Amino acid sequence: MEKHDLRHEFPELEQKIHDLKISNNHFRKLFEQYDEVNHATHRIETGAEVASDEVLNDYRMKRVHLKDELYKILTQ
Numbered sequence: 001m002e003k004h005d006l007r008h009e010f011p012e013l014e015q016k017i018h019d020l021k022i023s024n025n026h027f028r029k030l031f032e033q034y035d036e037v038n039h040a041t042h043r044i045e046t047g048a049e050v051a052s053d054e055v056l057n058d059y060r061m062k063r064v065h066l067k068d069e070l071y072k073i074l075t076q
Contacts, residue, residue, distance in 0.1 A: 013074050034066040
């Protein structure tokens with residue numbers, strides 16, 4: 001399974017991601033939440049952790065929501 005970290009999702013925005021993590025507390029908190037949800041999702045998808053389909057789908061939905069929020073900030 002592929003990891004979905006923001007640097008790979010938006011390579012053209014890597015510098016802006018870095019800058020906002022330093023300068024914007026709201027962005028940093030969302031980034032940290034995204035990272036946690038992404039890692040949890042990846043662990044389930046790769047079989048390192050067992051969870052129901054419902055839990056996996058919840059994580060995936062959270063990841064999409066957070067990524068959308070982060071992208072909005074990145075492209076403002």
